[in-house]
Amino acid sequence: MSRPPLREKPCAFCGRPFSDRKRWNGRDQWDDVKYCSRGCRAKAAAARRRS
Numbered sequence: 001m002s003r004p005p006l007r008e009k010p011c012a013f014c015g016r017p018f019s020d021r022k023r024w025n026g027r028d029q030w031d032d033v034k035y036c037s038r039g040c041r042a043k044a045a046a047a048r049r050r051s
């Protein structure tokens with residue numbers, strides 16, 4: 001009856017630490033989550049395209 005620990009890691013774009021929240025749970029996608037928000041994800045993708 002133990003809850004999984006709250007996972008946390010820094011956003012790959014803004015560096016701000018974010019934790020495993022409702023938006024990520026349900027699946028094992030946490031390992032694929034690199035950004036704290038969709039905004040950061042979109043910006044990182046845009047920055048990638050630029051270079």
Ligand SMILES: [Zn+2]
Nearest residue numbers: 011014036040
């Ligand atoms: Zn971010």
